[in-house]
Amino acid sequence: MRLLGTLAGLLLIIITLVDGFETILQPRRVTHRFRFARFFYRSTWRIWRFLAMRFSVARRRESFLSVFGPLSLLGLFASWVIGLIFGFALIYWSRAFALHAPEPHVNFFTYLYLSGTTFFTLGYGDITPIPTIARALTVIEGGMGFAFLAVLITYLPVLYQAFSRREATISLMDARAGSPPSAGQLLLRAARSGSIAQVEEFLAEWEHWAAELLESHLSFPVLSYYRSQHDNQSWLAVLTTILDTTALLMVAVEEYNSYRAQLTFAMARHAAVDLALVLRTKPVPIENDRFPPPDQARLRQLLIEAGLPHRADEEVERKLGELRAMYEPFVNALAQRLLFILPPVMGDEGVADNWQRSAWMQRTPGIGSLPAATHDGGHFD
Numbered sequence: 001m002r003l004l005g006t007l008a009g010l011l012l013i014i015i016t017l018v019d020g021f022e023t024i025l026q027p028r029r030v031t032h033r034f035r036f037a038r039f040f041y042r043s044t045w046r047i048w049r050f051l052a053m054r055f056s057v058a059r060r061r062e063s064f065l066s067v068f069g070p071l072s073l074l075g076l077f078a079s080w081v082i083g084l085i086f087g088f089a090l091i092y093w094s095r096a097f098a099l100h101a102p103e104p105h106v107n108f109f110t111y112l113y114l115s116g117t118t119f120f121t122l123g124y125g126d127i128t129p130i131p132t133i134a135r136a137l138t139v140i141e142g143g144m145g146f147a148f149l150a151v152l153i154t155y156l157p158v159l160y161q162a163f164s165r166r167e168a169t170i171s172l173m174d175a176r177a178g179s180p181p182s183a184g185q186l187l188l189r190a191a192r193s194g195s196i197a198q199v200e201e202f203l204a205e206w207e208h209w210a211a212e213l214l215e216s217h218l219s220f221p222v223l224s225y226y227r228s229q230h231d232n233q234s235w236l237a238v239l240t241t242i243l244d245t246t247a248l249l250m251v252a253v254e255e256y257n258s259y260r261a262q263l264t265f266a267m268a269r270h271a272a273v274d275l276a277l278v279l280r281t282k283p284v285p286i287e288n289d290r291f292p293p294p295d296q297a298r299l300r301q302l303l304i305e306a307g308l309p310h311r312a313d314e315e316v317e318r319k320l321g322e323l324r325a326m327y328e329p330f331v332n333a334l335a336q337r338l339l340f341i342l343p344p345v346m347g348d349e350g351v352a353d354n355w356q357r358s359a360w361m362q363r364t365p366g367i368g369s370l371p372a373a374t375h376d377g378g379h380f381d
Contacts, residue, residue, distance in 0.1 A: 005094025012087035016080050020148065023076075024155045037221075040076055042280070044068075045225070049339060062231040065339060069226040073159075076222075077152055081119070084148065088141045089115040097134040101127045114138070119145035162216040163226055169209045170228055170238050176202070179354045180232040182347025183244035184299045187253075191306035199249070200260045206242045207264040213239065214271040221278055224338065230354050236340045240331045242268045244291075244345045247323040251316050252300075253308065269327045276330045281337045283329030290328070291345035299346050 019036040048068045055061035092111040099106055099114070114127045118138045129135050177186035190196045213235060217223050228234050246265035250258040276283065296317075303310045335342050 002094045002096070005090050009087045009090030009094065012083055012090065016083035016087065020080050020151070024151055036079070037076060038280075040079060041072060041222070041225075044072055044075065048072075052339065059231060061339075062227065066227040069222060072225065073222050080148070080152075084141075084144065085112070085115045085119050088119070088137065091137065092129070092134065095134070098130040099127055100130060115141065118142050120149075121146055159220055159223070162212075162220060163223055165212060166209075166216065166223070166235055167228060169205070170233050170235060173238050173241065174233070174354050177241055177245075178347050179230065179351065180237050180341070180343040180347075181241040182343045183241055183248055183345050184295075184302075185347035185349070186241065186245055187248065187308065188299075188302055188306060188349075191303055191308040194307075196308055199245075203246065203249075203260050203264040207267045210239065210242065210264070210268040210271045214267075214274055217271075217275055218278060224275065224279060224334075232354070234340045236331060236334055236338065237343045239268055239272060240327075240342055243272070243327045243331070244324075247320060248345075251319040251323065252311050253303075265323070269330075272327050272330045272334070276333050279334065279337055281330075281333040284333040284336060286328050286332045286342075290342060291324070295344070295346040 015036060022035065023037045045068065048065070052061050052065050055064060089108065089112040092114060093108045097111075099110065101110060103110065110127065114129070117124050117127070118141045121142050129138055173181045173186075176189065177183070187196075187199070190199050224235075243265060246261040246268065249261040250265065296312075300310045300312050331342060334340070
């Protein structure tokens with residue numbers, strides 16, 4: 001029993017430290033099969049997702065889902081700390097180290113108390129080990145606890161900086177592509193304002209954003225569960241809009257240099273595929289077409305009226321279908337896993353953007369020429 005307890009304690013400590021290292025310090029995807037952090041998120045997300053589906057009101061469901069990201073992070077930290085404390089307690093208990101203690105008889109909970117006070121460096125001194133090897137172990141545990149907690153504290157600012165950078169581009173998409181964003185609205189707004197040439201500049205920014213999204217979410221997968229400020233926005237919706245826009249520019253828009261679109265499409269598709277792999281979501285074909293033929297004809301007509309030449313033939317439809325098949329199953333799988341809603345390709349022109357709304361009225365004074373709001377996409381009650 002002593003040997004088993006010692007081995008179990010050592011194994012628990014090693015698993016916890018390796019998992020913490022891979023999650024916080026190792027900036028790359030972990031490929032081995034078992035990983036505690038992955039198991040933790042998969043199991044807790046299933047429960048949280050099941051509870052969220054019980055909400056009939058969409059806004060309450062989104063508010064409930066938005067809590068999971070930060071709360072699960074705290075839960076993971078607590079699991080690591082508990083694992084280290086229990087691991088050292090098992091070693092102390094299995095070796096039956098003699099203690100200076102107020103109680104004449106010690107048990108496992110006495111050693112657990114010793115481990116906890118040592119890990120958090122409380123320094124009460126009411127229970128202290130007598131053997132030299134036990135004292136050495138408490139020094140090791142105290143140093144490990146101090147360093148481990150310091151790493152956790154420094155991890156949070158890095159995580160939230162990555163989250164802020166992600167959300168900045170999502171907010172910029174509001175006026176450019178609508179709320180929720182869509183490729184159709186993005187191209188229509190650029191064409192009607194005579195600024196279609198600026199889309200190429202946007203594509204360069206979105207390529208860098210997709211690269212940062214891939215890097216940050218591979219290094220910190222918990223960011224995938226962090227939701228945006230508005231219910232009708234998400235990182236997955238923006239990524240899908242970028243893919244839709246670049247696909248349309250590559251095959252359907254005449255007199256456009258498609259090389260820039262190809263680069264952005266490649267980066268965005270890379271992000272979608274790798275994030276689906278990290279979250280263990282197999283590609284799922286979309287049942288309801290996001291860009292049915294009536295929407296294609298409508299968008300084509302509106303773009304022509306806005307002065308943007310648009311090709312329409314069987315070859316264009318075939319190439320567009322091939323491009324969509326390269327990414328839609330992956331973003332659809334992510335949407336089903338994370339309970340996001342994928343935006344349509346065409347978009348609805350009758351819905352106001354988030355910047356046009358306020359908590360006190362449907363439309364902000366002074367912008368009467370813009371479409372009135374039909375629903376509130378924010379968190380206002």
